Amino acid sequence: MTIKNMNSRIAIPIVTACLVFWVGFSSLSVFGQESLHARIDRLILERTGGEVSHKSSDAEFLRRVSLDFVSHIPSAKDARSFIEDETPNKRQFLIDRLLADDRYAIRMADVFNVSLIERRSKHEEWINYLRSSFSSNKPWDDMVREIVAPDSDNEANRGAAFFYTARLERYGQNPPDVPGLVRDVGRMFLGVDVACAQCHDHLFINDYKQVDYQGLYAFVGNTVLRQDVKFPAITENPLLTKVAFKSVFEGVEKMTGPRLPGGPEIEIPEQNQGEEFLIPPDKKIRAPGVLKFSPIRALSESLTRSDKPEFSKNIANRLWWIMMGRGLVEPLDMHHSGNPASHPELLDLLAREIVEHKFDIKWMLRELALSDTYQRSSIQPTDIAEPPLAASYRTALERPLLSEQWITILREVTGEATTDPKTLTEWQARFDKIFANPPKEPELNVAPTVKAALFLSNDRVVLSWFDRKDGNLVDRLCKLDNTEAIVDEAYLSILTRLPTVVERTDMEHFLDKFKGPREKSIGQMAWALAASTEFFVNH
């Protein structure tokens, strides 16, 4: 039974009781130890090297955490009510409400989809797989096992194979991207990019050797796209011998079996010809067969072993990046001894803790959200000569919005109410064209483009959302009595805060001076707010 389908008369008190208990619990662990978020803040403060920004305002925090956990901008009413709420620990309650919200799974699915697939292509079954995994808060190690060794017989999880199939598909004249697949297994799950070690040891990074690339290749190089089914699926050819490779510089032939970077080589068992399969493939019914020795099964086991620090460090670093806008190791896929974390002790702590908490993503995100570091304002401390370094976390970093978030929140704030699925799909595609990166370009930082500026300025559909229509934002604003109320409501609806005195004056000035119908001036004011930097970023 979930909280959702309980009778609300008993649900609310139970929920409240749970939350109160949880709030009390979370600041002290069972053994009376400091909470993780307190330890995070301590380690960060040790290295700030200067004054830190004050805590974010309630408005700032509300917007930030709503975008981060549910991709949603609160209504003006909800914003006002949160800002005015005097409950202590209201932020903690908010965090927990959002984490329990249905939209959490949709948001996390988007984040991981963009990170893991990097906009190559889409598949409904993959998105559904991600959503259901986050909905049940599936541990990360389970997810990785399902992704790396997908089970085409498990209807609920088979979409996970899209990690492979998105890279093994042919795009126009481009062949299957096996080197890309090898590289991405390293990047996504271990935080190492061995692309430049395919043909020789990495030229600049001592830790990345050619055997690292080739060992990963031995794991996934035999995977083949299955063409016989409509859902994403792969099959594997038997791996019978080690992979031979030769540096283009040295010309000495070497061999390796499946091997994670820096890890032990997995022995390939002797397989007699005709005996590689546990269940042989059946050409008649086109069943792919089950191998006795499956390199990708071996990969899923090796990757997620709890004594593999790279695996836990990688996910800890990525979760940190999601919330803070920067990895403790930057770039996210360049963990090596020559590129230490900005806060090595902190990274180790996070990695240990996530292992101890059995790769519970939601738990980690919650701890990060509770930290002062996360809740710091993006407004810099007063009287500083130069902007603080990003890696100091003295000030919160501005973070990009995903194109999926863009269309959702823009429609939300303007009150655009279409539900027609075909239209929505069209609009999503349009927004993707403007705000999403081309395939294989990671979306890591705020990167405004001329394309987006023109789109926001001149696209007919977007501009139509600022015309007055029954029940939409502009309509609501038009119905208010005085200019001050209009400006306040506009700010709360769009920027999730009240305007300052000066801002109110500026807006009132604009509305008064405007020559034309009132609804147009209001619409344009709303547009100016929605097209602003403040709306454009997660700050």
Added chain:
Amino acid sequence: MNESAELLLDRYEPHETGQIVVEPQVTEARFSPCGRFLAATGFDARVRLWSITGEKPTELPAIVGHNGWVHSIAYHPTESILYSSDSWGQIRATRLTDEAPQEHWTCPTAHDGWIRQIDISSDGNLLASAAPDRDICLWSTRDGSLITKWKGHDEDIQSLRFHPGGNLLATGDARGLVKIWEFRTGKLIREFDASSLWLLHRLQDVGGARLIRFNPIGTQLACGGVKPSSGGTVQGEPTLLVFDTETSELKANLTFGVANDCYLQDVHWTDDDVLICVTSGTPGAGKLIMRRIEDEKAFYETTKMPNCMSVSLLSESSDPRNARQSKQLAVVTTNRNSNGNGRRINKNGEYEGNNSPIFLFRLGKKV
């Protein structure tokens, strides 16, 4: 394999008799009709000559005096005269002897630039030539005087062939348009659409009507080249389109390979309607294929020779005293490992070029 294919192999299966490695590369090698000579042309502005009447071919002094690339050669049907053309626009006629060749006549500025093809009419009186200057010219084989010329294409002309009947000339251009002319008047008779042999890829016109052949009785016109899939480094399937000469209807569309195999470089149409073809593609890719049009597939195919540029057939001698009692074939190929970025230096510290092994075959069952 059906009986008919076996019989064909009886007549045409190639058995290697030797190789001549020519340096620098050549792109065309042709037997003389009399069977005494083999001539090869290429990149060093000479026409190389061998006497082939003995056990092994012996090289004779080469024809000199050309410039650039000697790109196309043709023989007089009965006399021992070789006509050659080069990429600077010269046409030359040379009398062949068992010793040094003798200059017969030369026309240094027959065209402005790269003469793509010359052909000799079946009666031996006329030489036709065409070049990217878009002139189609007819010359007297006797003395090289110009008889007539006209412009007939909007694009560079790449191929040309006399119709065996004696009145018509076919020309083909860089965009796959083939035209048949009554050459005495320069009148256009009809057009053939071989535009599938052409692709505009970015800025480049890729492919084109690279070769034209007629069947022995002239009822069919074949146009060959590549069906391009990309330019730059050209990729595409070697293709031969066969048309009805009278109606210009497309009768057959024959493919000789995959994207790596690229160009159909040369076709010999035998008297018994066998097509002997060679292809040259990405460095290393080359085929010798024998087939008939109506069959589903080739009756002989080999990929052992890299980059086959031309194929020449010498019929059996009608003279029973002549040792040449079987057909012979000469295929110009290119050495392996002919490509590579950057420098390749040999043992003497020199930068090496490539060469062209000419494979010689005897065709058919051992007598």
Added chain:
Amino acid sequence: MNPNSSLCMPNEHRLSRRRLLGTAAGAVGAFGLGGLLQPAVANELSKKDKQVLFIWIDGGMSQFESWDPKPNTLFGGPFRAIPTSVPGVHISELMPQTAKQMHHMAIVRSLCTQDNSHSAGVARIQRGDPKNRGVTYPYFGSAVSNLLGPGSSNLPSYVWIKPGSGGFIHEDAGFLGPKYGALAFGDGKPPENLMRPESISESEDEARHQLRGIVNAHYANRRRPVVSEANKYVFDTARTLMHRRELFDETAFSERDRERYGTHEFGRHMLIGRKMLEAGVRFVKVNSYGWDTHGDNFNGHLSLMPKFDQAYSAVIEDLAASGMLDHVLVIAMSEFGRTPRINGHIGRDHWPESWSLAMAGCGVKKGVVVGKTNDKGTFVDSDPLDIGHMFHTWFRALGIDPNETQFSNAGQPLPIAHDDLHACEEVLA
């Protein structure tokens, strides 16, 4: 707070044309004409007038079939060489129009560079292959955009007219930061959404953007500048492009121009490139793909070179006629040349060992050939020049001294060209 305060960039000042000429849109202020003749400002002006047209022939144009023909030699190929408007200088017969413009040009035949691959080579060449300092150096266009600033037009300073899709290529800028990236116009077409919709009048548009600027100024106050500046930059660029829509109007070209440049995409793009230069864009890159003729090289160049010849000679002729060639540096090059050896696919492979490029215009000698290759065209037979030498040379031609000027990578000074190399004096005017 002054709503325009966000337009002030404290660490760089811009002499916008409006302020200089004191037109109604801007304040006349103290910049009466007399003040313009002060030396500092005059230098500023002359520096700002210099422009670059960078013609990139992607894939590797064969130097044998273009700038350094070796007719009638072992590796020379089928084509002839033709004389040019400079006695004693010959180029490939495939460039008859360019031959007539030789007296404006300088050809360098002694390039010898390091990389024979496209994937790394293209970037290495365009970044000047400097010493490895662990930072990503900017492309030449980004460098010029940074060192010389935007032209007098307020148009984006690094524009790329290219086949295929457009967009903002921030990676070109390397450590200089995304602002110095290339604004690419796919097929020379304007970006989507360039037109203001009819439902908004010009004055309404101005007003709403001004309001947006006010909102942004409030936000930017006390926040890190990098995001606010980037967003401001893209909107400013967007609005500039909206006001200069005519730059993309291909119908405005005369029939004669279209014929001279060629109706193929390279000709069209070159014509748009010229228009951008005339409008005052600082650095215009025009490129062509498809030159990697590993197979059928000679038919390939027979088809490709005339299109290059047409567009290139036309733009040189036009820039010379209008006097623009005095302050526009024109460079035409690839990432390497092609092998002397002809492979089995009758093609040429990659050859960085000895190849050529062509230059004309600002700071460059007229009608000269610098450097040479040996008779066979296999290796350089004079002082070899790496791309680093060329970067030194080009900066000098633009009036920038690489020994005096440096980039600033967040405060860290970095040389603008390879420290161990130097300009090729022979080609500098």
